[in-house]
Amino acid sequence: MKIITAKTDCACEKRIALDDMILTSDMPTAAGSRMLDGYMSLFDAEVVTRLKEAGHCVSMKADVGEFAVDLMGETSYNGAPVASGVLVNAACETVKNGDAVAAISLDVNGAIRRGAAQSGLVCIKPTYGTVSRYGTIPAACSGECVSVTAGDVKTVADILSVIAGHDDKDGTSLPAEKCEAAGKVTAPVKRIGVIRALCEGVDADVQAKLDEFCAKAQAAGIEIVTFDGAALTAARAAWNVLMSAEVCNNVSRYDGVKYGYRAERFTNIDELYTNSRTEAFGDVLKSVILYGSETLSTENYMKVYDKSLRVRRIICEIFADLFEDADAVLMPAVGKMAYTEEDVKADKYMAFSENVYTAPASITGLPAVVAGGVQLVGPALSDAALLDAVARIG
Amino acid sequence: MNRETLRRLEMLNQLSLTEEQKDDVIRFFDAREADFEVIDKFFDTADVERMVHVMPVMTVVREDKVIKKFEREALQQNAPETDEGYWCVPRVLE
Numbered sequence: 001m002k003i004i005t006a007k008t009d010c011a012c013e014k015r016i017a018l019d020d021m022i023l024t025s026d027m028p029t030a031a032g033s034r035m036l037d038g039y040m041s042l043f044d045a046e047v048v049t050r051l052k053e054a055g056h057c058v059s060m061k062a063d064v065g066e067f068a069v070d071l072m073g074e075t076s077y078n079g080a081p082v083a084s085g086v087l088v089n090a091a092c093e094t095v096k097n098g099d100a101v102a103a104i105s106l107d108v109n110g111a112i113r114r115g116a117a118q119s120g121l122v123c124i125k126p127t128y129g130t131v132s133r134y135g136t137i138p139a140a141c142s143g144e145c146v147s148v149t150a151g152d153v154k155t156v157a158d159i160l161s162v163i164a165g166h167d168d169k170d171g172t173s174l175p176a177e178k179c180e181a182a183g184k185v186t187a188p189v190k191r192i193g194v195i196r197a198l199c200e201g202v203d204a205d206v207q208a209k210l211d212e213f214c215a216k217a218q219a220a221g222i223e224i225v226t227f228d229g230a231a232l233t234a235a236r237a238a239w240n241v242l243m244s245a246e247v248c249n250n251v252s253r254y255d256g257v258k259y260g261y262r263a264e265r266f267t268n269i270d271e272l273y274t275n276s277r278t279e280a281f282g283d284v285l286k287s288v289i290l291y292g293s294e295t296l297s298t299e300n301y302m303k304v305y306d307k308s309l310r311v312r313r314i315i316c317e318i319f320a321d322l323f324e325d326a327d328a329v330l331m332p333a334v335g336k337m338a339y340t341e342e343d344v345k346a347d348k349y350m351a352f353s354e355n356v357y358t359a360p361a362s363i364t365g366l367p368a369v370v371a372g373g374v375q376l377v378g379p380a381l382s383d384a385a386l387l388d389a390v391a392r393i394g
Numbered sequence: 395m396n397r398e399t400l401r402r403l404e405m406l407n408q409l410s411l412t413e414e415q416k417d418d419v420i421r422f423f424d425a426r427e428a429d430f431e432v433i434d435k436f437f438d439t440a441d442v443e444r445m446v447h448v449m450p451v452m453t454v455v456r457e458d459k460v461i462k463k464f465e466r467e468a469l470q471q472n473a474p475e476t477d478e479g480y481w482c483v484p485r486v487l488e
Contacts, residue, residue: 313444
């Protein structure tokens with residue numbers, strides 16, 4: 001188990017931790033995978049360049065689950081990050097322990113949001129396209145976002161303002177005026193809709209966090225309404241398909257030839273590829289690769305993969321309808337306030353059921369802010385309004 | 395999912411699973427398929443246009459000029475094996 005996988009000498013107060021999905025030229029980046037153990041990038045990710053130019057010290061890398069598709073980081077080849085028997089997110093731990101003032105992560109399947117909720121930190125997964133993904137290790141490109149986690153809203157907002165903005169090097173980067181719009185509060189949150197269907201399966205601790213957030217919101221003058229939102233639970237199944245298919249394609253480049261792990265024993269080129277991938281990838285990632293491959297097969301493409309793309313549009317439309325009646329929606333980020341090692345030993349694929357809470361924002365690219373152990377999701381480009389709301393709620 | 399299909403998927407993805415892993419992967423597939431049935435419960439997707447990107451995506455173009463140069467040594471720092479500036483790859487011809 002490792003929390004920090006690499007660090008540079010730095011005594012300044014503006015230390016930033018990156019999760020191990022973000023490339024740095026002065027520290028290795030492994031994506032939590034034996035496949036990329038010791039990999040050194042030739043260049044920094046755009047977010048790293050921007051942070052350095054703003055005077056921040058990008059001084060450490062936090063461990064991450066293999067290609068960030070898991071629950072909290074438990075599939076890292078370094079072992080699961082655990083504190084007192086409870087699974088923790090390594091990037092969150094760097095902030096919680098005071099090693100870094102903020103952590104930058106690639107939110108692929110919600111691990112950082114779950115970690116922030118359970119650690120009592122503030123985290124934003126910004127609107128898709130407002131922060132450059134140039135120099136991040138690709139996993140599920142159509143939904144993954146560079147996210148910011150810190151101990152308070154102001155720090156999150158300050159760091160986000162540094163890294164957000166158009167980047168010519170990222171084909172999915174939004175135009176500058178849209179990125180700027182996401183950084184301004186044009187319509188403050190006055191009404192929040194609670195998604196009842198997503199709150200039903202949570203444990204008492206999470207329910208208490210939801211109740212507390214609603215009470216504080218009302219005390220801050222924000223109206224609370226309730227929506228059924230049952231159809232949003234279907235986002236998970238569609239996201240699992242799209243994420244798996246994209247991960248399958250993205251990790252197909254790792255074959256042990258140009259870079260990455262190479263098996264020692266092989267008798268021909270096919271064995272080289274197969275042995276390298278089999279020895280280097282972990283069990284959960286292999287399952288994801290195989291499932292993604294199957295959803296893209298001739299037999300399943302239309303009835304599974306294509307259908308998931310259609311569901312993505314439907315989920316976007318459902319959110320658009322909800323935002324006619326509320327400025328943001330409230331939902332849990334986790335089903336329970338602590339996951340244990342026993343939980344993931346009993347069900348190593350827990351991430352693919354627990355992401356029922358994080359998949360709606362992942363599949364739609366909508367901004368999501370985690371604070372007070374719960375998650376607030378808003379319309380596209382409402383990033384600053386969401387942060388303003390959680391600051392007012394306190 | 396059955397073992398025959400799984401064997402084909404292993405081959406396509408250049409992976410080799412143990413018998414125990416195969417059982418595990420089949421369980422994963424079964425769980426995902428059960429999840430997917432929820433979609434039919436909620437939605438009729440027949441007339442819905444698919445959404446590949448959540449935001450408009452434009453092809454990035456730039457002037458065809460060199461903007462960054464790397465030394466050969468830097469480019470090869472992650473190669474599993476090199477020899478005097480060349481990548482060493484396994485023999486593929488008998």
